Amino acid sequence: MVAPLRVGIAGLGTVGAEVVRLIEQQGRVLTERTGRSVQVVAVTARSKKKRAVDLSGIKWAKDPLALAADPEVDCFVELMGGAGDPALSAIDTALKAGKSVVTANKALIAKHGLKLAKAAEKHGGALNFEAAVGAAIPVIKTLREGLAGTGISRVYGILNGTCNYILTRMEQEGLSFDECLKDAQRLGYAEADPSFDIHGHDTAQKLAILASLAFGTQVAEKSIYVEGISSIAPEDLKAAAELGYRVKLLGVAMRTAKGIEQRVHPTMVPKSSSIAQVMGVTNAVTIDGEGIPPITLVGPGAGGAATASAVVADIADVARGIRAAPFGRPVDKLQATEKAPMERHEGGYYIRLMARDHAGTAATIATRLAEQKISIESIVQRHPNGSEPAKTTGKSAPVPVILITYATHEDAVHRALQAVQRDKVISGKPQVIRIEKN
Amino acid sequence: MVAPLRVGIAGLGTVGAEVVRLIEQQGRVLTERTGRSVQVVAVTARSKKKRAVDLSGIKWAKDPLALAADPEVDCFVELMGGAGDPALSAIDTALKAGKSVVTANKALIAKHGLKLAKAAEKHGGALNFEAAVGAAIPVIKTLREGLAGTGISRVYGILNGTCNYILTRMEQEGLSFDECLKDAQRLGYAEADPSFDIHGHDTAQKLAILASLAFGTQVAEKSIYVEGISSIAPEDLKAAAELGYRVKLLGVAMRTAKGIEQRVHPTMVPKSSSIAQVMGVTNAVTIDGEGIPPITLVGPGAGGAATASAVVADIADVARGIRAAPFGRPVDKLQATEKAPMERHEGGYYIRLMARDHAGTAATIATRLAEQKISIESIVQRHPNGSEPAKTTGKSAPVPVILITYATHEDAVHRALQAVQRDKVISGKPQVIRIEKN
Incomplete structure (x- = not known):
């Protein structure tokens, strides 16, 4: 029997607690699937408050850096969030110690992904972030491994549930953008400050990650043209419907004669397309491979259980010994991109x-x-x-x-x-x- | 630099020739993605006729068994088809020699998958068959790896393009089953003898593979209740539409209190579901994970380029050193199933x-x-x-x-x-x- 994979988790919010619970509940299956036992041996979080999940027998590390450096941890799982420290230095510390890292932190990967991938490459650990884009939808794995032998001409998707929820309500009920945003906030689908979502920046960060995996570009949010959905009026959705279209906020990355074009903006898509059928908070990604019809992956793009599902799958890959390059290729092969000249x-x-x-x-x-x-x-x-x-x-x-x-x-x-x-x-x-x- | 992965391909029909072409065309990217060069070193086929793909410099093996036993081949790719020999003994030979095997042969995996997986396990090679279900749709990888940590309650899908094409035409044009079948045959979407498709057996073989990966069951076509689409009348599709449904031939495997129920039959699905939107020859699979909204994967379920895409991705996994259990778990952990008592x-x-x-x-x-x-x-x-x-x-x-x-x-x-x-x-x-x- 191979030695157990010893997991340390930093961050015990909804996702972190669910990851602890899933690893416990799925323990036997995880062992069967990966060939080794997966054990949460240490955790840390901002507060030691009582949680719904049983932490007895699990070591409490004094802070994320201590957890990342702990020689008894093989796989460091970062679920604190935030595009900078302490998440950044903790991940860096873990990678430099040769550990594998799993994170759901899209903003951090979008901003510091290249540097972290370089560290993973150098020290031999994995850097997995399936949950960072489309939560439980296996889009990272599909682009990184599942289409490894296929040239990709375009990847596009509905990557932000808040925006898709708002556009769906506006279309179905003829309501204004402002009314739907308020409802989304009331229902917990939108943040108190919704600007990061509705102005397209969340979508852009996710798109930068997908584009890198699909086209071998350096992850760079600044190379993306970004336009949000606040200018969309119910009249536009009505007219779109009459003309056979729907309006979606899409992130699109495509190969053009002039290079890789990356853009986020409200988009009219034919009603008959798979992406047009995606309603509410659901996310979807369509991948156009050269010479083959489109492949579309649809599912929950957020939520504690959906995010935890992807995190545990990433941990299982670490347990199984899978070490794919974080962005599909060695960092020094990734190409710089320029902002799409719209x-x-x-x-x-x-x-x-x-x-x-x-x-x-x-x-x-x-x-x-x-x-x-x-x-x-x-x-x-x-x-x-x-x-x-x-x-x-x-x-x-x-x-x-x-x-x-x-x-x-x-x-x-x-x-x-x-x-x-x-x-x-x-x-x-x-x-x-x-x-x-x- | 790691030594190149030396690939031998048995079968040079549409798929085989496309695999040779893709590996050549994507050579540089494959090396970047997998960390080693992937080279087709030997091939074999029934006839030595001239083909569209350049085979110069590639050894011609005298037969599939010779190719499978060739010590200069690391990865044996079986694209001959047929549920028995020579494909079966060739794969068995390759696995017993410790080689990895990639195949697109659904019938063979459905009938002999357990025995072959056992050989792969014992001798340390991979046995990959992403192309066997849903061609380029990464459904095998998703179930085997992408949802490794999530309990699955149901997996169901449109797994046969011929049937979905016929049902789509019947619904959209009010035509009879027989008329649509004839058109499908004329357009090359249905075989001269269509019974394997239209009576649900093709779907059943694919479902047996998916159920094994999702639930840890032994692949067993005989455990599946099977009913085809020939009894469906245009009146049914019309009535379904009026009541908010569409009729699809689904393969469904689900966890019930009495065990895993596996069945293939015409099914009414709510028009608003992702699976109901799938028209024509397109395939789709929906996976219900415990506690998370459904994940649906949609794409081409057949065709030379789509099948070759999955085959090359499987080869890339071999090159990368990924060795997951063929059915997600060790063969001796897979459970016997009984035919669903409908x-x-x-x-x-x-x-x-x-x-x-x-x-x-x-x-x-x-x-x-x-x-x-x-x-x-x-x-x-x-x-x-x-x-x-x-x-x-x-x-x-x-x-x-x-x-x-x-x-x-x-x-x-x-x-x-x-x-x-x-x-x-x-x-x-x-x-x-x-x-x-x-």
Whole structure:
């Protein structure tokens, strides 16, 4: 019999306590599956308060660094969170001592992943972070191992449950962004300060990790174009539905002729695509492998039990002796990336304008788009309550005009819309949403 | 630098040739990802005909057994197919020589998987078969490693593209089973002899493999209740749609109080479930882990490139030194199973009866169900062309009555329907489809 894997856990919140419970409950199966016993031998947390999980017989380390350095711990599990210390130095300490590390800390991996992967490489330990993206959805393992022999052309996904919950409610109930955000906060799906989620930064950190695994890029949040969902209106979701689309906040990383493009923004996806079916707080990732139809993984992207499931699977991999490169390749093979120049982005666009309703407006808009060589797939102009346009006075309320374009360049769209604004045939700022085809 | 992994491939059909091409094309990435070079050093196939892939510099072995025994081969890749020899003895030979084996051969793994896993265990090689279920969908890896620490309560999926293609066409176009089967054959989605697919046996073999990985059961096709899709009529799909369901051929393995129940049959699934969205030849598997929302993996379940993608990922795992137990646990820990006693199956049921349309029929049916303590969730009776029922003569054509029951036992349903048939209030045989809730 191989010696047991001795696990030390820093952080005993919902996830940490559930990891302790799962390892205990699944003990026999874990031993069968990995060929060795997995034992939690030491823990630490900010407070020694009473917890729902039995910690008798488990050593209490005085702090995370002491736990990370403990020679009786083989595998250090970091579940404290926070993008810096003490999590960072504790992980660094554990790796430099040759231990394997498991963490659910997306922000830390996004910011310091390369440095930590380098330390893991040098000292021979594993650095596993399946729970950092999509919780129990095995997307890290799929990209790191499951598609190791397949060139990947694009990976994209719904990586933030808060945003998907808000967009789902807005679409299904016609509510405003603000109303849905408040509900999400009330139900615990959104933080008191929701900006990190709704402005797309959480999605960007996760995307940086996925892109690295898929394309061999250095994890770098700053290379990602980021746009959140607060500008999305119920009208956009309604118009999208009528045109056969849904709006999702996607993180997209794709191979282009100019390099790897990484971006986070509200996106129109065809209603028939797997990703469009994903509602509420559920997460999903679609991977386009070269020459094969898309593979989509759907599941819970957050929650104590789902996160703990991924953490224990990572611990099981350590027990089994699996040592894959943290980002799929040696750190010195990972390529630097530049921020996606969105003005050169190619794709279809949804454009919603509020047209001042007099004769010639549609013609003016069509002309400005044609000048930029933008072809229109569909155009819908609606008169509220079925009223006729005011043909002569031009005094009626603005009416929405919805356009879907064929693939074009983003700067062409901007130039056309600037011209339309100069023509003074529209009110307010045009709404523009990129379309992602499956 | 570690020595290269020397690969021998038996079988150079679509998949085999694509594997050779992928290993060549992805060579640099494979080396980065696995830490060693992966080289195809020997191949064999039935004929030496010219192929699209370059085999220069690769040794041609005289037969699969010679290739399997070749001391210059570290990893034997079996892509010949067939549930017996030569594939079986070749794999056995390779494993007994301590080599690792990769195969896409579902039938062989379903029939001889335990014996081969035992040989792999004894001699220290890997036995990988990701491509055998769901081709490029990483479902084997997910069950074997990705959810190693999570108790699984149910795994179910659309595992046969032919059947899902037929059911999709029937639903979307209102066509009959026979028409859709002929189209599927014309388009190459169904074999000339389609019975293995449409009667559910292909699904059953795949399910036996998934159940083993999820629940630690011995792979045993004979423990599976199997029912195909040939009895499904367009009326059933139409009624299902109206009641908020779709009909899919599912393989389902679940933990029950009486043991692991394994079954393959047409199934009504709620339209809102991830699995219901899966159309055409696409496959999907949903895994219910204890305490966490379902995880669904969707993607191509067949095709040369998709299958080759999984085969090369399996080879990469061998190169990386990953040696997980083939069925997730040591063979002697796998439990024997018994065939699911379907009469004790519990669930909701869809029942379509052709009622002889005279007064009292509905009452008779309702009474017979009530006698068996079956509660009805909904009942729909339709008069074709909006005609009124013939109240007195009883001579009009039979009209369909559709019932959805709440959860009950299958034998209760059978007893109730036998009573209704004895009452002579219906024509023909009742259609019964089990409902699977998500």
